[in-house]
Amino acid sequence: MPDTHHIPLLFYVLALLALIYFGYNMRLLFTVRVGKEEKYRHLRPFSSLANALTFGVGQRKVLNRRFTYASVMHFCLGWGFIELFFATTVDFFVTRGWFVSYLPAKDTPWFAALNDLGGLLLLVGILMALFRRSFSKPEPLPQDSFRGRGNFLGDTGILLFLLVLVLGGFLSEAARLAVEQPSTAVYSFIGWPLSGLASYSAWAGVERGLWWGHAITSLLFVAILPLTKMFHSVAVIVNVALTDVKSLGLVRPMHVSELMEDPEADFDDISLGAHEASEFTWKQLLDSVSCTECARCTTVCPAHATGRPLSPMKLITDIRQDLYARTIRKEAEPEELVGGRIKNAELWSCTSCGACTGACPVLIDHVPTFTDMRRYLVLSEGEPPEQAMEALEGMTNRGNPWALPASDRLKWASDADLELPLMAEKKKADVLYWVGCAGAYDPRNQGVARAFVKILQQAGVDFAVLGEEETCTGDSARRLGEEYLFETLALQNIETLKQYDFKTIVTPCPHCMHSLGTEYKDFDGDFEVQH
Numbered sequence: 001m002p003d004t005h006h007i008p009l010l011f012y013v014l015a016l017l018a019l020i021y022f023g024y025n026m027r028l029l030f031t032v033r034v035g036k037e038e039k040y041r042h043l044r045p046f047s048s049l050a051n052a053l054t055f056g057v058g059q060r061k062v063l064n065r066r067f068t069y070a071s072v073m074h075f076c077l078g079w080g081f082i083e084l085f086f087a088t089t090v091d092f093f094v095t096r097g098w099f100v101s102y103l104p105a106k107d108t109p110w111f112a113a114l115n116d117l118g119g120l121l122l123l124v125g126i127l128m129a130l131f132r133r134s135f136s137k138p139e140p141l142p143q144d145s146f147r148g149r150g151n152f153l154g155d156t157g158i159l160l161f162l163l164v165l166v167l168g169g170f171l172s173e174a175a176r177l178a179v180e181q182p183s184t185a186v187y188s189f190i191g192w193p194l195s196g197l198a199s200y201s202a203w204a205g206v207e208r209g210l211w212w213g214h215a216i217t218s219l220l221f222v223a224i225l226p227l228t229k230m231f232h233s234v235a236v237i238v239n240v241a242l243t244d245v246k247s248l249g250l251v252r253p254m255h256v257s258e259l260m261e262d263p264e265a266d267f268d269d270i271s272l273g274a275h276e277a278s279e280f281t282w283k284q285l286l287d288s289v290s291c292t293e294c295a296r297c298t299t300v301c302p303a304h305a306t307g308r309p310l311s312p313m314k315l316i317t318d319i320r321q322d323l324y325a326r327t328i329r330k331e332a333e334p335e336e337l338v339g340g341r342i343k344n345a346e347l348w349s350c351t352s353c354g355a356c357t358g359a360c361p362v363l364i365d366h367v368p369t370f371t372d373m374r375r376y377l378v379l380s381e382g383e384p385p386e387q388a389m390e391a392l393e394g395m396t397n398r399g400n401p402w403a404l405p406a407s408d409r410l411k412w413a414s415d416a417d418l419e420l421p422l423m424a425e426k427k428k429a430d431v432l433y434w435v436g437c438a439g440a441y442d443p444r445n446q447g448v449a450r451a452f453v454k455i456l457q458q459a460g461v462d463f464a465v466l467g468e469e470e471t472c473t474g475d476s477a478r479r480l481g482e483e484y485l486f487e488t489l490a491l492q493n494i495e496t497l498k499q500y501d502f503k504t505i506v507t508p509c510p511h512c513m514h515s516l517g518t519e520y521k522d523f524d525g526d527f528e529v530q531h
Contacts, residue, residue, distance in 0.1 A: 177191050256272065291364060491523060
């Protein structure tokens, strides 16, 4: 390598141009500004830093026993890049004479070995990725017909580019060691053996060319990074830092009932739910931009496993495509997102189980995003799934998805000669037993309800039930996108509960527990709920 204290001015000019082009292409990240504000997001600086270090740099969720090959591959790629970035930064500081008392020189034994280790990790990761893409590509990974792609060079192309970059780095280092022959060269356990493959004169003749070749390749990589799949290495750090891990899976309230009561609301100009990029929140758009297309969400999706037309990865990347079509490419008539890129059948295939969010290594929150698109279909287009119509009508008219009479809510108890205290009579109790629709009407769950009541009675617990005053919490309606019905049921239940004095709500239903204990808080219903 030439004397690093006399690196040609041309290199700095090229580096500046590369950084300018990199910065220009980072506009892809800032397209998320077209999204809506998130009123319910609480960002905490220390949590953001911890997320960036653990989930971003530390790859906490990337490493997973179920995905062993991919975990090892990405560990090598990620930490190889991190080490080489660290080494390049240190070398730049040292060559400029900055912090030389604190930083290691290029040929410091441990630093030389660490640099070669970083290059080796990156090389192994690249070769593993190329093998996986070429010979053992899992079915859920993006195939040739996948429309959510759109990255420069493609998946294989960027890997080949990186292969040239890392091999060029080893050859450039080998040439430098052969020419300079530092006393600690042996610690460069890859560069030093390579330097022995040719004579001094041969290496001396190509040293400058190898250095410039590696330098230009490195600057090209920096310049085009935002246009390639490697853009996720930047976007992911931002995304995980801005993710509130505790709120993953929570659906944001719309307060449709307040909108319905607003006399100035013009429903011709209002879109309830989301059907194009600008109708999602900025964080939902950032999720789509950050997707690495690793397909873990699709791999664990139970709907996909049963042959339903759903790939969570495709839906997220379809949103990204819609975002870029409307912002970067500024298409005059972009393809519709909901009903176009994303078919209705795909949205209705989702069970809202959250397996996708649990598996995502970059903390993408799929379910609330899918729910917003369902809200659009139901509230704006009036197109709920035909199979759900009966359940929605039952919840609307009878307060339960089976449209059974409220007078039968305690029939399971009377049939077993169980006398239950009613809140309407007691007014006060330590425990309010929320039976739930399944416990009240489903024969299998009625047995659970009877057994639990007997336990409460034997234990001497002061409890009561609502009986006919109890109605569906609306969880199913919300998951189906019928937010107005959910809010109606939620406000009705909250009004009922606030009439009485109790310490804790206990319910055998996990859906009721989630609605009562978590989602009702957005409507001034703050209750202690146990399952």
